[in-house]
Amino acid sequence: MAKHNVESEVTGNVWKVLLEAGATVEAGDVIIILESMKMEIPVEATVAGTLVEVLVAPEEQVEEDQVLAVIEN
Amino acid sequence: MLKKILIANRGAIARRIVRACSELKIQSVVVYSPADIQAPYIAEATEAYPLTGNASKDSYLDQDQIMAIAHKCGADGIHPGYGFMSENADFAQRVIDEGLIFIGPSPKWLKQMGDKVSARAMMSKLGMPVFPGSELITHIAEAEAFAQREGFPLVVKPAGGGGGMGMQVVHEKAQLAPALSQAKAIASKAFAASGVYLERWIEAPRHIEFQIMADQQGNAIHLFERECSVQRRHQKLIEESPAPGIDSQAILQQAQASAEICAKLGYDNLGTVETLFTPMGEVGFLEMNTRIQVEHGVTEEVTGLDLVQLQITLAAGGSLPAQVKCEGFAIEARLYAEDPETQFPSTGTLTVFRPPKLFAVRVETGYQEGQAVSQYYDPMLAKIIAKGTTRAQAIGRLLIALKAFEVQGVRTNASLLIQVLQDPAFLRGEVDTHIIQRIQNAKNAGNS
Incomplete structure (x- = not known):
C-alpha cells in the first residue's frame, strides 16, 4: 500500500x-x-485508490504545496 | 460640479480614477483593505481610509463601511470602478438616497441590464439583433422544450451573471439537468439572483463590443468598437480597436444602431453593448455592461477622449463630446499573476516590478515593487496599451513592452500573451474566442 499526497x-x-475519507477515487x-x-x-485525485484523509474543511485557508488529502492504493 | 469623490474600488481602476480626479481638480478619496495597504494610489489620492477586512464582503463590497467613510470625509460622489459594486442597483440607489452622486448610469439601468433575460427582451424590442434564448428556466421541462426547438449545442447562463461565471455549454439532452443545477448553485452563491436561462451556443464566435456614452437629456453616441475575442475561460486577455479582419461597414452600422437604441431607452452615462459575431457575419446581443470596462483604455487611445473624466462630468449633468473620431490602432494586453501553463493564480510578493516606459505605450497598474499580490482579489497585475498608426505597429510596440516588463515574485501570463501577439492567424486579424485554445494545443502538440 502506497500513500499519495494531494x-x-x-x-x-x-x-x-x-468527497469524504473512505471514498474510492479514480485519477x-x-x-x-x-x-x-x-x-x-478543482483539486483532483492524482492516482486511483481510496481517499484515506481529507485534511481541510470549507472556509479554511491553504498555502501553495500544502497537503490537502491523502490517497492510498 | 463634484468636489470630492470616494473611489469604492482597488487596483488599477482605483489609481486611474485618482488620476482623472486630479486632472479635473476634484479631491479623491480611496479605501483599502489590509491586503492592499502597500498600493501606490494610497499616497496619490487626496485622502485614504482603511477598511476592516480582506474578503470582498468585509471590504470593497461592504456598503456600510464605505458609506460611513463617504459621509465622514464629506464626499459628494462615489465612483464604483468595475467589478465589486459597480453594477449593484441597490448600492447605487443607496448612494443617491444618502445624498451623493453615483458615478454611473441610473440605478434602474443597473437593475434592468443586470437581469440578462429582461435586458435581451428590452433590447430586442427596440431592434437589437439577438440569438435565440429561453425565458428563465423554472423547470427542466422548459429547458428540454427549448432544446427540442433550437437543438444543441446550448449554453446555460446565470441571469444575474457576468464575466462568464457559471456558464456551461451543453451538447446533449443528458447533460442538461446537471448543467442547470450546477449553474443555479453557482448563481445563488455569486450573484443576487439564482435564475438561469438557455441560449444558442455559437461555436467560435467573435466577441465585439460597442462603447456607448449618453447624457442625462436622452442623447447617446458610440465611441466605436473593441474586439475582445482573445479570451480564456470567458475572461478577456487582449483587446483592440478597431476590430481587424471584419466588414468595417457592418461594425459601424451595429455601433450606430446600439447608440440609437440607448438613446431611445433614455440610458445615461457610460455603457458597453457586448455582441457576438458568427463566422457567417450574423450578430447577436450578449449583454450590456453598465460601468466603465477594464479595457476602456483602448477606446481612449483611438478617440483621444478620457472616458473616466467623461463619466464624472456626465454624472454631474454634463454634455457629450461634440465630434468623435477613431484614429490609429490601439491594443491592450492584460498581465495576470498566474501560471502560463496551468493558468492557476499565483500569489506572492513583487520583489521586482518594473513596468516599461516606452513611446506610445501606456501601463495601468495598481501595484508597485515590494507589494504583495494577495489571494483575495482578481489576478490582474497590469494593463499594457500600445498605439500605432497601423495595427502591425501597435502589436509590435505591445510585444516589445511585454518583453521589457520585469516581474519577479509571482508567475505571470506574459509568455502566453507574447505567443498570441506572434501567432500568424492573430497577425492576419483572424481571431475568435477559441484562439488561445488553438495556440496552446499547437504548442502542446509541438512539445510531444
Whole structure:
C-alpha cells in the first residue's frame, strides 16, 4: 500500500469539499474546490485508490504545496 | 460640479480614477483593505481610509463601511470602478438616497441590464439583433422544450451573471439537468439572483463590443468598437480597436444602431453593448455592461477622449463630446499573476516590478515593487496599451513592452500573451474566442 499526497497548487481558500475519507477515487476525480483570486480551482485525485484523509474543511485557508488529502492504493 | 469623490474600488481602476480626479481638480478619496495597504494610489489620492477586512464582503463590497467613510470625509460622489459594486442597483440607489452622486448610469439601468433575460427582451424590442434564448428556466421541462426547438449545442447562463461565471455549454439532452443545477448553485452563491436561462451556443464566435456614452437629456453616441475575442475561460486577455479582419461597414452600422437604441431607452452615462459575431457575419446581443470596462483604455487611445473624466462630468449633468473620431490602432494586453501553463493564480510578493516606459505605450497598474499580490482579489497585475498608426505597429510596440516588463515574485501570463501577439492567424486579424485554445494545443502538440 502506497500513500499519495494531494497538494494545493495555489494559495487560497477551501470553497467545497466534495468527497469524504473512505471514498474510492479514480485519477482526475475532483476532491476539493479551492477559491483563489476569484477563480475556482478543482483539486483532483492524482492516482486511483481510496481517499484515506481529507485534511481541510470549507472556509479554511491553504498555502501553495500544502497537503490537502491523502490517497492510498 | 463634484468636489470630492470616494473611489469604492482597488487596483488599477482605483489609481486611474485618482488620476482623472486630479486632472479635473476634484479631491479623491480611496479605501483599502489590509491586503492592499502597500498600493501606490494610497499616497496619490487626496485622502485614504482603511477598511476592516480582506474578503470582498468585509471590504470593497461592504456598503456600510464605505458609506460611513463617504459621509465622514464629506464626499459628494462615489465612483464604483468595475467589478465589486459597480453594477449593484441597490448600492447605487443607496448612494443617491444618502445624498451623493453615483458615478454611473441610473440605478434602474443597473437593475434592468443586470437581469440578462429582461435586458435581451428590452433590447430586442427596440431592434437589437439577438440569438435565440429561453425565458428563465423554472423547470427542466422548459429547458428540454427549448432544446427540442433550437437543438444543441446550448449554453446555460446565470441571469444575474457576468464575466462568464457559471456558464456551461451543453451538447446533449443528458447533460442538461446537471448543467442547470450546477449553474443555479453557482448563481445563488455569486450573484443576487439564482435564475438561469438557455441560449444558442455559437461555436467560435467573435466577441465585439460597442462603447456607448449618453447624457442625462436622452442623447447617446458610440465611441466605436473593441474586439475582445482573445479570451480564456470567458475572461478577456487582449483587446483592440478597431476590430481587424471584419466588414468595417457592418461594425459601424451595429455601433450606430446600439447608440440609437440607448438613446431611445433614455440610458445615461457610460455603457458597453457586448455582441457576438458568427463566422457567417450574423450578430447577436450578449449583454450590456453598465460601468466603465477594464479595457476602456483602448477606446481612449483611438478617440483621444478620457472616458473616466467623461463619466464624472456626465454624472454631474454634463454634455457629450461634440465630434468623435477613431484614429490609429490601439491594443491592450492584460498581465495576470498566474501560471502560463496551468493558468492557476499565483500569489506572492513583487520583489521586482518594473513596468516599461516606452513611446506610445501606456501601463495601468495598481501595484508597485515590494507589494504583495494577495489571494483575495482578481489576478490582474497590469494593463499594457500600445498605439500605432497601423495595427502591425501597435502589436509590435505591445510585444516589445511585454518583453521589457520585469516581474519577479509571482508567475505571470506574459509568455502566453507574447505567443498570441506572434501567432500568424492573430497577425492576419483572424481571431475568435477559441484562439488561445488553438495556440496552446499547437504548442502542446509541438512539445510531444
